[in-house]
Amino acid sequence: MNEDDIFAKIIRREIPADIVFQDDRVTAFRDISPQAPTHILIVPNKPIPTVNDVTEADEADLGHLFVVAATLAQREGIAENGYRLIVNTNRDGGQVVFHVHMHLLGGRPMGRMVAKPA
Numbered sequence: 001m002n003e004d005d006i007f008a009k010i011i012r013r014e015i016p017a018d019i020v021f022q023d024d025r026v027t028a029f030r031d032i033s034p035q036a037p038t039h040i041l042i043v044p045n046k047p048i049p050t051v052n053d054v055t056e057a058d059e060a061d062l063g064h065l066f067v068v069a070a071t072l073a074q075r076e077g078i079a080e081n082g083y084r085l086i087v088n089t090n091r092d093g094g095q096v097v098f099h100v101h102m103h104l105l106g107g108r109p110m111g112r113m114v115a116k117p118a
């Protein structure tokens, strides 16, 4: 666990972010480099580095990510048209920040599921 990763600092409000939701399990904030009109990161407050580190003890926190995603999608007005949830893992998954997070992307058609490498 890395209590000093950038998202842990956002969760503790030590560095600024546009936080749109927070409770005792999860924090959600707008991505600093949005890839769609809505691009929110939904993050367990517990600093789990990658999905590879998830255990059964994390089921409630990680299940809650989906509840918060659904709530925020409604709030953003993208629920009916639809949206994409992404969790990247390690190098091939394109993970850059090693604190598990779910991307909530919407507000435009999201295209095919994944881009082919150039």
Ligand code: 5GP
Pocket: 006, 017, 018, 029, 030, 031, 032, 033, 034, 041, 087, 088, 094, 095, 096, 097, 098
């Ligand atoms: P990953 O590739 O790890 O799934 O995605 C990490 C995401 O975190 C990227 O979309 C990136 O723009 C976002 N990000 C990285 N640093 C910060 C930050 O300091 N603040 C916010 N709000 N987003 C960040």
